[in-house]
Amino acid sequence: xxxxxxxxxxxxxxxxxxxxxxxxxxxxxxxxxxxxxxxxxxxxxxxxxxxxxxxxxxxxxxxxxxxxxxxxxxxxxxxxxxxxxxxxxxxxxxxxxxxxxxxxxxxxxxxxxxxxxxxxxxxxxxxxxxxxxxxxxxxxxxxxxxxxxxxxxxxxxxxxxxxxxxxxxxxxxxxxxxxxxxxxxxxxxxxxxxxxxxxxxxxxxxxxxxxxxxxxxxxxxxxxxxxxxxxxxxxxxxxxxxxxxxxxxxxxxxxxxxxxxxxxxxxxxxxxxxxxxxxxxxxxxxxxxxxxxxxxxxxxxxxxxxxxxxxxxxxxxxxxxxxxxxxxxxxxxxxxxxxxxxxxxxxxxxxxxxxxxxxxxxxxxxxxxxxxxxxxxxxxxxxxxxxxxxxxxxxxxxxxxxxxxxxxxxxxxxxxxxxxxxxxxxxxxxxxxxxxxxxxxxxxxxxxxxxxxxxxxxxxxxxxxxxxxxxxxxxxxxxxxxxxxxxxxxxxxxxxxxxxxxxxxxxxxxxxxxxxxxx
Numbered sequence: 001x002x003x004x005x006x007x008x009x010x011x012x013x014x015x016x017x018x019x020x021x022x023x024x025x026x027x028x029x030x031x032x033x034x035x036x037x038x039x040x041x042x043x044x045x046x047x048x049x050x051x052x053x054x055x056x057x058x059x060x061x062x063x064x065x066x067x068x069x070x071x072x073x074x075x076x077x078x079x080x081x082x083x084x085x086x087x088x089x090x091x092x093x094x095x096x097x098x099x100x101x102x103x104x105x106x107x108x109x110x111x112x113x114x115x116x117x118x119x120x121x122x123x124x125x126x127x128x129x130x131x132x133x134x135x136x137x138x139x140x141x142x143x144x145x146x147x148x149x150x151x152x153x154x155x156x157x158x159x160x161x162x163x164x165x166x167x168x169x170x171x172x173x174x175x176x177x178x179x180x181x182x183x184x185x186x187x188x189x190x191x192x193x194x195x196x197x198x199x200x201x202x203x204x205x206x207x208x209x210x211x212x213x214x215x216x217x218x219x220x221x222x223x224x225x226x227x228x229x230x231x232x233x234x235x236x237x238x239x240x241x242x243x244x245x246x247x248x249x250x251x252x253x254x255x256x257x258x259x260x261x262x263x264x265x266x267x268x269x270x271x272x273x274x275x276x277x278x279x280x281x282x283x284x285x286x287x288x289x290x291x292x293x294x295x296x297x298x299x300x301x302x303x304x305x306x307x308x309x310x311x312x313x314x315x316x317x318x319x320x321x322x323x324x325x326x327x328x329x330x331x332x333x334x335x336x337x338x339x340x341x342x343x344x345x346x347x348x349x350x351x352x353x354x355x356x357x358x359x360x361x362x363x364x365x366x367x368x369x370x371x372x373x374x375x376x377x378x379x380x381x382x383x384x385x386x387x388x389x390x391x392x393x394x395x396x397x398x399x400x401x402x403x404x405x406x407x408x409x410x411x412x413x414x415x416x417x418x419x420x421x422x423x424x425x426x427x428x429x430x431x432x433x434x435x436x437x438x439x440x441x442x443x444x445x446x447x448x449x450x451x452x453x454x455x456x457x458x459x460x461x462x463x464x465x466x467x468x469x470x471x472x473x474x475x476x477x478x479x480x481x482x483x484x485x486x487x488x489x490x491x492x493x494x495x496x497x498x499x500x501x502x503x504x505x506x507x508x509x510x511x512x513x514x515x516x517x518x519x
Contacts, residue, residue: 006372007369007370007371007372008337008340008341008343008344008370008371008372009340009344009350009351009352009371009372009373010372011349011350011351011352012351012374012399012401012452012453013452014452014512015452015453015507015508015509016051016052016053016452016453016454016509016511017050017051017052017053017446017447017453017454017455017456017503017504017509018046018051018052018053018054018055018223018225018453018454018455018456019046019051019053019054019055019455019456019457019458019461020055020056020403020406020407020455020456020457020458021042021054021055021056021457021458022056022057022068022407022470022480023035023039023056023059023081024078024080024081024109024480024483025458025470025482025483025484026038026039026042026483026484027106027483027484027485027486027489028106029101029102029106030084030098030101030102030104030118031101031104031105031106031109031110031113031114031117031118032080032081032104032109032114032118032483033081033109033483034080034081034082034083034084035081035082035083035206035209035210035212035213036083036085038486039213040213040216041486041489042054042489043213043216043217043220043222044220045489045492045493045497046220046222047220047221047222048493048497049493049496049497049500049501049504050500050501050503050504050505050509050510050511051222051500051504052221052222052223052509052511053222053223053224053225053304053453053455054217054222054223054224054225055224055225055227055306055455056224056225056226056227056302057069057227057407058071058226058227058228058229059077059078059081059210059226059301060072060073060074060075060076060077060078061073061076061077061078061079061080061159062078062080062111062480063233063235063236064235065476065477065479066109066111066479066480067471067479067480068227068480069229069308070233071232071233071236072155072158072159072162072233072235072236072237073151073155073158073236073237073238074228074232074236074238074294074297075148075150075151075152075155075238075293075294075297076151076152076155076203076206076237077203077206077207077210077301078206079118079119079122079202079203079205079206080114080118081206081209081210082122082202082205082206082209083209084098084101084121084125086136086137086209087125087205090134090135090136091128091134092124092125092128092129092134093121093124093125093128097121097124098121100117101117101118101121104117106483106485107483107485108481108482108483109480109481109482109483110481111480111481122198122202123195123198125201126197126198126201126202127194127198129141129201130194130197130198130201136205136208137208137212138204138205138207138208138209138211138212139208141201141204144203144204144207144208145200145204148203148207150293151237151293151297152200152203153196153200154180154237154240154241155199155203155237156195156196156197156198156199156200156203157183157184157189157192157196158170158236158237158240158241159195159199159237160192160195160196160198160199161173161177161183161188161192163195164188164192164195165177169234169235170235170239170240171234171235171252171253171254176188178253179253180240180241180243207301210301214301214302221511223303223304224301224302224303224304225302225303225304225305225306225353225455226298226301226302226304226305226306227305227306227308228294228295228298228305228306228307228308229308229309230307230308230309230310230312230313231259231273231275231276231277231278231309231312232275232276233275234255234258234274234275234276239276242290244279244282245278245279245282245283245290246276246277246278246279247276247277247278247279247318248276254321255276255277255321256320256321257277257318257319257320257321257329258272258273258274258275258276258277258318258319258320258321258323259273259274259275259276259277259312259316259317259318259319260272260273260274260317260319260326260329261273261317261326261358262317262326262327262329263326263327264358264359267474269325269326269327270317270319270325270326270327270329271326271473271474272319272323272324272325272326277316277318277332280334280335283335284335284338287342288335288339288342288343291339291342291343292342292343292346295343295346295347295350296346296347299347299350303351304351304352304353305350305351305352305353306352306353306354306355307352307353307354307355308355309355310354310355310356310364310367310368310373310375311356311358311360311361311364312334313334313335313336313339313340313367314333314334314336314361314363314364314367315331315332315333315334315361315363315364316331316332316334317329317330317331317332318330318331318332336367337367337370337371340370340371340373352371352373353373353374353375353376353401354368354371354373354374354375354376355375355376356368356375356376357376357378357381372399374399374400374401374452374453375397375399375400375401376400376401376402376403376406377390377391377396377400377401377402377403377449377451378391378402378403378404378405378406378409379391379393379402379403379404379405379412379442379445379446380404380405380409380410380412380415382430383419383423383426383427383430384419384422384423384426392430393445393448393449393450396449396450396451397450397451398450398451398452399452400450400451400452400453401451401452401453401454401455402446402449402451402453402454402455403446403454403455403456403457404439404442404443404445404446404456404457404460405457405460406457407457407470407471408471408472408473409469410466410469411439411457411459411460411464411465411466411468411469412438412439412442412460413438413439413460413463413464413465413466414464414465414466414467414468414469416435416438417465417466418466431445437463439460439461439463439464440463442460443456443460443461443503444503447503447504447506447507447509448507454509457470458484459482461492461496461500462484462488462492468482469482470482
């Protein structure tokens with residue numbers, strides 16, 4: 001990597017705090033969190049408590065496993081997040097059509113039931129809009145489609161084909177449809193035109209509602225932190241429509257190598273993710289055009305972008321396709337600083353966070369320092385060793401984002417309960433605490449940290465145990481289901497807002513030059 005005179009990015013220049021919560025966790029009556037009044041209420045709490053940031057997981061539509069990190073598109077939004085009340089008000093739905101959704105659990109997301117019940121309701125609204133367009137508060141539908149033309153129709157056609165072929169992945173479709181160029185000219189495209197329209201309309205609804213919510217956040221002084229996984233799902237419109245950008249066999253269009261990480265202390269077999277790998281020279285020849293479109297789309301939805309698996313831009317673990325695990329692979333060079341120079345040229349004021357967790361080589365650290373991007377620190381990773389642990393607060397850097405835990409970690413209360421007594425003793429002695437309120441101990445420590453940005457999971461603000469864990473990496477099902485209840489936020493607001501503002505004031509994390517909001 002060639003040296004550069006100054007870091008490419010230097011945006012995290014003030015102290016602040018935020019909350020991590022994915023929108024599917026909002027309360028509401030239709031089985032899953034949506035972009036409704038409960039989302040606004042959450043933003044109002046953030047502002048009142050002195051927070052400046054709201055961090056979400058990727059907002060894309062989810063496939064197998066329901067993971068927001070395995071989406072059908074790197075550009076599309078998740079139709080499950082669409083609030084149905086505006087469609088009722090516009091006459092596109094009738095109240096009795098929502099009865100089955102209203103019977104779904106309110107304390108968790110039953111994704112199987114959501115898949116069965118919400119898609120038909122959404123398609124009904126789309127069919128009625130196509131037959132008789134009505135005024136909606138999201139702008140002109142045709143103008144939206146034109147503005148998103150670089151990806152929207154390909155994505156809509158991909159999902160229409162997926163519906164048509166009973167949900168099978170694209171490499172199991174007939175030969176004509178497996179090939180994007182041939183599928184684009186096929187007669188089946190005309191047959192599927194109503195379903196293609198429906199998927200375009202649902203994106204119009206998602207983007208319209210999200211932009212309204214983001215405008216409300218901006219008015220309250222809240223910036224949204226989005227999330228970009230470095231890799232995309234194999235079963236996605238991205239790979240189907242752009243095979244030349246990935247390491248695929250030209251004949252079969254199946255991956256030759258897939259993504260993962262090698263064996264380490266935590267996993268003897270490594271982690272076999274299975275995502276297709278990028279053909280980075282092909283991306284470089286285009287000036288990283290696809291990636292820049294992806295970043296532009298994310299910045300259109302968010303103020304700050306966290307790039308997942310940052311180390312993969314320096315080097316990535318390539319596992320031969322078909323391998324049973326990630327033990328055997330090779331480290332291959334990524335695009336390095338050249339990629340971030342292209343991002344800097346396209347987005348001079350970009351605010352990006354580098355997810356640099358895991359074993360970091362000197363080369364990865366050098367890349368992070370060359371970019372100037374803030375990395376991440378996790379309080380739960382700090383204990384059980386010696387004073388040199390980089391995650392211990394006394395070793396934190398200012399240009400860093402601190403989390404008690406992320407969406408992949410247990411709640412702080414659940415984590416502490418599962419520790420051995422020696423490690424619990426380390427925690428207690430380090431923070432000079434008794435450990436009875438470990439979630440709040442970690443919150444206070446996060447506010448006090450030298451890291452300029454501290455992000456707290458809502459589960460820790462609610463002091464919840466492991467039952468509220470959002471994701472267990474490697475667990476095939478049961479993830480991403482947690483939702484909070486309205487009374488939990490109301491109790492938090494009533495009992496803890498003043499204390500959170502006090503922490504913000506004590507440790508310099510309150511929004512600058514803004515008085516306390518009375519909401």
